[in-house]
Amino acid sequence: MRVYLLVMAFGFCWLAGPALAADRTLSVTIYADDLALVQDRRDIELKGGRQRIEFQDVSAQIRPETASLTAADISIVEQNFDFDLLTPAKLMEKAVGHEVTIVRVNPATGAETREEALVLATNGGVVLKIGQRIEVLRDDGLPVRVIFDKVPENLRARPTLSVTVIGGRAGTRPATLSYLTPGLGWRADYVALYNEADSKIDVQGWVTLTNSSGVTYDNAQTLLVAGSPTQVDGGGRQPNYYRGQQPRPTLQQAGTESGSRERLGDYYLYPLAERTTIANLQTKQVSFLDVHGVPAEHGYEFRNRWLGTAETPQSAKSVYSFSTSAHAGLGDQLPAGVLRFYLRDKRGDPQFIGESRIDHTPMGSTLSLATGDAFDVKVRAVVDKRTRLSTFNWQSDMRYELSNALPRPVTVKLLQEGLWGDSRITAESQKSTRRSAETAEWAVTVPANGKASLTATFDTRY
């Protein structure tokens, strides 16, 4: 209800404001994946009968095939998108067969001589016919001004959309032009401040809007859609998955809670409360989330990709995990973006400690985000012995050496991946859990300023 009040107030403001174009209402719906739907409502003057309407201030990256013009009592004859741009070379090219004025300037005296010339050709040089003489323009390098009568039709400074319509009756009436354009996109940026004393995080969320579409959208009503509609041609990034290149999974547990935010199909909608001007090449941020004191957990994780030896100890990853649940969590679904972690130093100033990308995350999920490598917690995996039991059966004796240079004990989640084929653990110094057929997991506690060791024997058949 209050939202409506607000919009009405703005509408009033907008109509009365002399600085704004009184006949134009823009609304922009921006999808997360570099796609936007622009709805441009304005008053057009119709003469009645056949008429051409030009739209110069549309996105430079407009997908012209998606453009549509709707207004009362008109029918569309054709739509054209002219991308023949006005340049000096094009101007001369279009002047072939036409008369231009040339002004010769005497370099010594500055005296001007005016002549009419017919442009014959522009291939590799401009050939002119002046009276009965044929000349090459500026062949001698002396200054010659060329003056054209007018700019030819179809040549414009910017690509232009034009629509030919047949208007039923003459008069001014509102029309809506809508089209899809790439070049406008948004994502979320999160700032998380972790409090070491009580293991809690404060999280702020910002939507970050970027516009590289070539034009400015003045005073536009903006709606952000979390989700990426399938695009058939052009746009849309293909996920690039192949073994070994898969990023570390961040979503530990997918949530099953519903939020109060507006939805459209399976997408969440984030309307901007106020009209805003999205300038070309601008980065704009609007706050959408501000939560304090969410419990978070800090831990260490080490992944050994295959049963191999590392010559030098490798750092474990420093991992922060928290929930997006309404109960003891962020209490919201999170649109995809980058989450930056900060921590206070000894003086109390927040310092950056790393960032992690998150995908669209439903409410009630558990996220586990790696911020970087732990300086003091390291793991070295060593193959102590590899024995061939038979042609297709190998035994690997693994040893994991963990070290901790911190003055407090830590627990490292140690993951052994790459257990393909029929891999069994026949002996181990500490009980493992099998996360999946391919991954075994141990939680190893390393004493303060100390070392720990774990051994496991793998029997692999394939």
Next chain:
Amino acid sequence: MRGATNRGRHSMRLLPASGFALTWALAAPAWTLAATPATAADTLASTPSDLSVTVYRAPTRRSGSITLNALEGFALISETRTVRLPAGLSRLRFEGVADGIEPSSAILTGLPAGVIEKNREGKLLSPSALVAATVGKPVTLLRTDKKTGKSARLAGTIRSDAGGGVVFETSQGVEALRCSGLPESLSFMGVADLAATPTLSVLVRSPEPLTRTVTLSYLARDFDWGADYVATVAADGKTMDLGAWVTLANGNGVGFPSAQLQVVAGRVNRESGDMEPLDVGGPILAQCWPRGSTSDLPQYLQIDRAWPLGAARQGAAGAMYPMAASRLMEVTATAKKVEQEQLGDLKLYRVPDRTTVASRQSKQVRLLDRSSIPIKLVYGADLAADENATSAPAHLLLRTVNDVTHHLGLPLPSGRVAVFAARDGATLLEHESNLRDLAVGEEVEVDMGDSPDVQVRAAKETTTIDPARTHELPLVPGVLHLRSAQVEAVDHVDISNALGVEIQFELRLRLPEGGRVVRADHPLGSKNGRPIFRLTIPANETMTVRYQWQHMTG
């Protein structure tokens, strides 16, 4: 109780807080009566009164020093500024932020509620941006007579700047800029609201005029740091002195005077991609119609970014400046050292005094100084089994442990180490190599390069096949057989020492998967799961090691 607080404070700022929306709705009609109802007042934040710069290393570099012409690290910059806001809507601008700013990382604290949006304009003031902003608008054309020096001013309109060429229209007709060969120039009416540097602005609404101290923090690219160690090995080769500098560099065009300076060691995650659009602009391109007589290539002056003197613009030429400076170690040995503290799982080093990080500058601060660190010099070779190698020089390693008994026991951030040897009171550079992040308690191993005086030669000595251990597999009975035979080879390795001293030597073997050494004439050890011979080779002697290996089956 806790959950309730949590929900209560969780506001959705896309739609303003309810009470606020109401006041705004009531206030709106009053505003429409004002002269400029919807336009925001432009306010400029003061220059920073306090600055803090925290430099992070390039996340992809695991070891080694920085390269001045490719600074791939970043910095967290916090600026304390004073703002004066009028009542109502205002656009608060922050000028002089680093040019490498990542706008989406900007955080502003200290302003009361009412921040509507944060913006960073990506279109900067440049000749081409001026022309682009003036298309369709009046402009003055200046045409100067070369002979008399008089210039004629002609009012006109820019019709197009598409494709680099400029077409303008005057009362005389349509012409193209600088195609006549006459000195022509454009004179603009205003600067079209474009900023010279990336400027951050905040749209904020304040119910009353106020003055606040705010903190603006953001991440900026084009910074980097590394540690530069200088190890001086004593004449007896038993101890060394270790000194180190923090070498940091700022590649931005903006300097940070009298700043609190920190550097952070440890690898932090960075998500690449998602670059914010930025148009730094360019010169006006006056492309013309084809000229038959000469080239019509556009001629323009390009102002390039500044590069450190002597640094090659392409390729890894290796910036030798930090090295040159670290050789001056003795001169500034009394320098104050950085103070180290724990930052989560990272190490933060704080420069004790405020310092100025100037634009495009590299700076060195003392990291540590330790003396009489016990070391071991060990020669070594890494050989594959059955290798038949002609003589190759052995590798020399300098080894110590990062603990208190070795006069160390402090985190050693990654960087480059230059090893010097003492000689008659002077020191000479012996070798330079890279060092990774070393935690307390880890073994420190510095690569010292190859030593031509210690040569290693490997060969297969004898190969025997025991007929009793061969197996025949008939493929076509009586015609074609497959024979599998166990080949038993004795490998031998000669290590010759041309030095006048006894040396420690480590010969490490790389056997195929499942292989095991079954016989050897020297005691065999194991390192990281691989067989190793730890040998002592007397001065001016050659030692031979023989071993035999086999595939092991369970």
